[in-house]
Amino acid sequence: MIVRILGEGRYDVPEADMPAIEQLDAQLTDALDRNDETEFDSTLVDLVGQVRHSGTLLPADDLQTSGLVVPHPGSSLSELKELLAEES
Amino acid sequence: MSVMKRLSGIVQAKANKALDKAENPADMLDLSYEKQAENLQKVRRALADVATAKKRLELQATELQAQATKLQDQAKQALGQGQEDLARQALTRRAGLADQLADLGTQHAQVEAQQQQLETTATRLSTQIEAFRTKKETLKATYTASKAQASIGEAVSGISESMTDAGMTLNRAQDKISQMQARAGAIDELIDTGALPDALGGAKDDIQAQLDATSQAGQVDSEMAALKAQLGSAPAAGGALPSASEAAEGSATPDTSAPAGGAS
Numbered sequence: 001m002i003v004r005i006l007g008e009g010r011y012d013v014p015e016a017d018m019p020a021i022e023q024l025d026a027q028l029t030d031a032l033d034r035n036d037e038t039e040f041d042s043t044l045v046d047l048v049g050q051v052r053h054s055g056t057l058l059p060a061d062d063l064q065t066s067g068l069v070v071p072h073p074g075s076s077l078s079e080l081k082e083l084l085a086e087e088s
Numbered sequence: 089m090s091v092m093k094r095l096s097g098i099v100q101a102k103a104n105k106a107l108d109k110a111e112n113p114a115d116m117l118d119l120s121y122e123k124q125a126e127n128l129q130k131v132r133r134a135l136a137d138v139a140t141a142k143k144r145l146e147l148q149a150t151e152l153q154a155q156a157t158k159l160q161d162q163a164k165q166a167l168g169q170g171q172e173d174l175a176r177q178a179l180t181r182r183a184g185l186a187d188q189l190a191d192l193g194t195q196h197a198q199v200e201a202q203q204q205q206l207e208t209t210a211t212r213l214s215t216q217i218e219a220f221r222t223k224k225e226t227l228k229a230t231y232t233a234s235k236a237q238a239s240i241g242e243a244v245s246g247i248s249e250s251m252t253d254a255g256m257t258l259n260r261a262q263d264k265i266s267q268m269q270a271r272a273g274a275i276d277e278l279i280d281t282g283a284l285p286d287a288l289g290g291a292k293d294d295i296q297a298q299l300d301a302t303s304q305a306g307q308v309d310s311e312m313a314a315l316k317a318q319l320g321s322a323p324a325a326g327g328a329l330p331s332a333s334e335a336a337e338g339s340a341t342p343d344t345s346a347p348a349g350g351a352s
Contacts, residue, residue: 003092004099004249007205007257009212025092032091060212061219063246069095072260074201079260080091086098 002058003051004066005073011055021050025068032077040077048073102255103248117224117240120247124220127254128213131206134261138203141268145199148275149192156185162295169302178295188275195268202261209257212250220247 001018004010013021024047031039051070058064071080089097106123107116159182166175220243227240 060215068092
């Protein structure tokens with residue numbers, strides 16, 4: 001699965017490592033729904049770390065599209081809410 | 089839906105929207121290329137803004153630090169003169185500056201993070217643009233074949249997604265930069281209005297004025313004593329000195345300090 005970290009690039013993550021990432025994604029979603037900033041901040045750090053650790057950064061001239069997108073590292077809960085508000 | 093899936097949807101929607109204007113694959117390729125070059129220009133401009141914001145924060149920190157050191161020295165001097173209240177006043181102001189300095193430190197760390205992210209974006213964008221420049225001509229040359237059309241679509245989607253990411257990263261950086269500029273402006277205003285006295289000595293410094301007045305009074309005392317000694321009233325000096333000192337510290341101080349300060 002190709003996972004993009006906003007502002008950073010795309011990582012090719014082996015399928016075997018996807019459950020760990022999906023687990024963190026669920027945790028992040030939960031923190032967002034509960035407005036829990038502390039949980040949100042630490043989960044985002046973990047998620048970014050997990051993608052960097054298990055994935056291989058694709059070169060900039062590789063033109064594959066991604067299937068999942070991680071927020072900008074260090075973004076706040078309110079920043080993400082603003083971004084998600086762009087959904088139509 | 090999970091955060092990562094929702095974000096992916098937003099990125100794809102933005103990427104598709106950017107390509108809607110193109111009528112055919114060849115146009116798409118050119119449009120993508122132009123957009124990328126445009127994005128790179130914007131990222132470079134934002135990088136210059138970040139560097140300016142960083143420099144400004146550093147200058148402010150230096151200025152506040154100098155002011156904090158000065159207040160510390162003044163507190164010491166005031167204690168030396170036995171003026172505890174004045175020393176306390178100086179230290180209280182210094183504590184206020186420490187808060188501002190800590191805040192500037194946080195801002196500085198944020199600005200550095202932005203700078204790093206923008207630099208990554210700029211590097212990746214320029215590598216991508218270079219690779220795409222050659223790729224698009226090859227794709228254009230063969231785009232009439234149906235298979236090639238599919239690969240053009242793929243390449244363009246990929247490039248458009250990266251462009252969208254760069255655009256989103258740029259917007260985020262610009263938001264941060266304007267927040268920081270607003271904060272820096274607020275601090276400059278505090279310095280200008282004298283709420284944070286100008287460390288470079290431009291603004292009035294009431295603590296220094298009081299310290300100077302007291303040391304002037306002390307100087308007057310010793311000059312009086314010297315004069316008295318010259319006039320041969322030295323035996324009486326033991327009794328006369330304290331009263332002269334009281335006079336200098338009491339009513340004489342405010343009157344002597346102002347003209348003396350203005351003349352020097």
